[in-house]
Amino acid sequence: METIQPLGRTSFGNEANKGNVLSKEEALDLLYSWVPNERLRLHMKQVAGVMQAWALEKEGLPETEAYKWWLAGLLHDADWEKYPNDHCRIIIEELEKRNIDPSVIQCIASHGPRHFGVEPQSTMDKMIYAIDELSGFIHAAALIRPNRYEGMDVKSIQKKLKTPSFAAQVSREDITDAVNKAGIALEDLVKFVIEKQKDINI
Ligand SMILES: [Fe+2]
Secondary structure (H helix, E strand, C coil): CCCCCCCCCCCCCCHHHCCCCCCHHHHHHHHHHHCCCHHHHHHHHHHHHHHHHHHHHCCCCCHHHHHHHHHHHHHCCCCCCCCHHHCCHHHHHHHHHCCCCHHHHHHHHCCCHHHHCCCCCCHHHHHHHHHHHHHHHHHHHHHCCCCCCCCCCHHHHHHHHCCCCCCCCCCHHHHHHHHHHHCCCHHHHHHHHHHHHCCCCC
8 A cells, every 4th residue: 555646636526517426337337347356346345335324324314415425435446456556546537537426536535545645524535534444344354253244243343453463454543543533433333334244245
């Protein structure tokens, strides 16, 4: 991740495109053609599912708004595998070219402030930052359990977060920073991610 170039700008998309989204089919097409790695695809689907559920259940947003959260989650790492050094820039430019709603593009640009140099502004931006790292971490924890997500509890995740050798590539600093920025309790988000993520496995 250290070779990623910052985006060099903080504003994305065009207000005139508000409300324009990719259909579910178009979004999944993009995912499957850009991302050969199944594990990465699953990660993107998990972030998408948790984002959408958060928008609906915690923010009380209507379906059309929650769909944008799903879309941003689904595509946030679309260019990571093929363009590791230009991660984020390529997918942003693609979505700008396709005239997608600026809030979706802004959200994708906000998912790693330390890497891309973009501060999360909206609730959607802050939540992708918080959910992204935590989702990957919790999935890593599930993979080493015989029963995967079944019976997984919040405390065991919190304990693993305090164990630097477990999933060492996941930045604990980013997780702490993200939940602070979102103004939510880490415990609550861990619980939510476990609940929602357990059914997203394809
Ligand atoms: Fe990610």
